[in-house]
């Protein structure tokens with residue numbers, strides 16, 4: 142499995158955050174979950190030393206290790222972790238390990254320190270100034286991860302790629318945005334990502350700028366651009382929102398939605414796809430809402446004509462029969478009040 146293409150569960154864009162650390166003298170652990178790639182300006186000194194875009198602890202003078210605990214923006218099953226030491230050359234940690242835990246609700250740092258942590262990445266060597274990838278083979282639903290560096294040093298980013306398992310308490314009636322990344326939706330294909338990543342279409346909230354959407358290059362042929370979303374779960378869509386906010390001179394002229402149910406047909410077969418929203422004109426800089434009434438689908442394709450940019454795509458609807466029960470089962474409290482054994 143190419144787990145690098147899975148959602149970064151820790152990303153600040155989904156609401157991930159650093160809950161605590163034992164040391165961040167040189168650089169704040171909060172930087173670990175910054176979505177943008179790390180940067181570095183050499184010979185830039187603040188009151189504590191060279192400024193780094195990452196988490197950096199002081200040089201340890203007693204035995205031990207340093208740690209930072211990250212609350213995932215979306216709970217799920219971790220398939221791989223990247224410990225990115227970009228720009229840390231003479232001060233990267235020689236080794237790291239990662240653990241996960243599940244604590245439901247809104248735990249304090251003390252709750253988390255007392256949690257039962259399970260290994261996700263065993264103590265492993267790191268390289269400096271490198272995105273160090275580690276695949277994870279444990280099928281555990283986790284809400285938090287702990288990065289431990291042995292014995293000290295700096296890490297620019299921690300990426301925690303995995304499959305979102307949405308907590309059904311968030312949608313008691315089974316009605317949700319089936320495309321949303323925080324619910325488990327994922328962009329699995331697109332025609333063009335020249336100017337902006339298509340995964341941004343399904344991130345939470347409104348795009349603050351054109352740069353936070355998906356934008357294709359100007360097409361000079363007869364074709365059209367498209368993006369393919371694997372929904373969080375099978376469901377019937379009743380409201381599609383196609384948001385061209387910020388795209389004033391480069392909104393698509395029109396768009397259409399088609400869908401497929403991969404439990405009944407092969408998405409690779411073009412004949413399996415059926416219309417959800419027939420081709421409709423779009424306006425620049427506008428949040429369009431289209432009421433729909435669809436059969437259950439697992440994948441949705443957005444076609445834009447001929448090219449252009451979109452800020453957000455949301456597809457609200459009801460989960461198909463049985464899906465809510467499956468999610469409730471996944472989230473049954475673990476023995477010991479929700480803590481994983």
Ligand SMILES: NC(=O)NC(NC(N)=O)C(=O)[O-]
Nearest residue numbers: 167189190191192193197232
């Ligand atoms: N030049 C450095 O980066 N020195 C140190 N770190 C910072 N941030 O200044 C260190 O000792 O790791």
